[in-house]
Amino acid sequence: MSQPVITVSNLKKHFTVYKKQPGLLGSIRSLWHREYETVAAVDDISFTINQGEIVGFIGQNGAGKTTTLKMLSGLLYPTSGSVSVLGYNPWNRKSAFQKQFSLVLGQKNQLWWDLPAIETFLLNQAIYDIPEAQFRKTLNKLVNLLDVKDSIQIQVRKLSLGQRMKCELIAALLHNPKVLFLDEPTIGLDVVMQKTLRDFISEYNREFGATVILTSHYMDDVKELCKRVIMIDHGKKIYDGLLSNIISKYARNKTLSLVFSESVTKKSLTEFGTVKNWNGSSATLLVSRKEATKIAARLLESLPVQDLNIEEAPLEAIIREVFGNKAKSA
Template identity: 45%
Template structure:
């Protein structure tokens, strides 16, 4: 049974329309008219318990609006949502015990107090007994490699330490469903890796369901086997990340190390020559022509080494969004 079910979910925001000039200003003042701006349109998907799902989309696509509806912060205009057996916008106590929302650009910890004080406040809010609080605190702080930082004021923590502390605070009540909105935003490479490792361990150890949005594709590729893609408020893909790359990555990059100095005019005869660096040449080759290209290359050139790689995930996903959705590049969503 799905722990998250979204059926034909939509959210529209009314925006006042004003005509130019004095007449338009007076009309706008006395008899205002509105038009509905769609933020999310007719989105449907379901997520099983324990799944770790990536939620992708460009800025303004509707990701955060969807998360806010899933957590009950805003009311949908239409459609049906069920999260852990609850209707989110009713904000029932049982529902709030089962979910958490972490936003990389927001903080819940009190700036001038030690993290431990904020954690005790959270424990009191969720009615966690002292013994159980200490057990959970020890377990999570060990997983996050937080120790002395818990007794320091939040303002003295590094950005990476603060994000770990935010995660600890958000998970102290052991929610079943995690909604994570850019949890590695602004972190350096080491801090991002540390947060990813923790999220992977938490998902595996507690079988928590996670819906993750991130603009860092390293987060998605490291953690998510399945991805949802939203574009202009509409769900345009629901499936495996590998399936997305296979379906919408029409080219491969072939890197060739030559046994002698290359002659550009000779290499250009083989196809799209991307770059030459010393004796190393880079080609972009359509997937359907790859076998023939490699056979010809090996037969006609002195090859010292050769590798074939997929294009970066960012390039594939960026191409999908630039084209206006999968309807223009492939089969469309598979919800």
């Protein structure tokens, strides 16, 4: 049984934000009177993460994912609650702690814009006290894994987004961090590059036993990398468990795909479930998840079914529905 590397207890972060009235009049009014409101960006979240786990943080924009990562990195002071990462309180910003983790923000960069990426790598070598032999070994390995041997000698501003992101990852991993916070690392990349980065993260996790928290709006990232996910909505944790269990917990329906040997009417299908598609010789039905097997048996008995498939709803659709329902009820 591996040890918890990250322990979060009753973590809260409230921000005071200024609410500006619309228009010029609102701007003028704001010169002497401003309305502020308190927003609970993270609202009483608790969880633990063990060594070597890759955990996906899922949530809509503004759900509190990045704020949580920033608190785990010691960048933001919490309103209340406690956090331990690798046995350290992140807000003490101990050098020994900072040498063991890395935060990659897909929308922020640390590379020197006007110079080749190798110059930032050399700077990080000095900042993180990486011995020369270890630096060369890790750099070669990362450069080969990400296939950027030629790119690291080119000015960063002249690189493509994908090449730049690969170099950002190298800069973040040169010191072999034990904990990685990845905030939308594949944002804006094409599907091929997304896949390359996913494979790389997976390989890094395997080779170094690193603990990874990943936030991404691309479900492919989460599906491919994370066995466990934590779902956050309006600052609150609404699910923490296996990705595969999300389906059993939240999916209400299954999809039955039917092919008929003779033409059937749409009306004859409505008694079994909701008809999503129908063209006489084939149809797609949405049926209650619990009743799916029984309904399939009844369909086989009463209609000229040539082929039948029972499918789970796509994960993306389930998650969309979960957050959609929460938004409506909020």
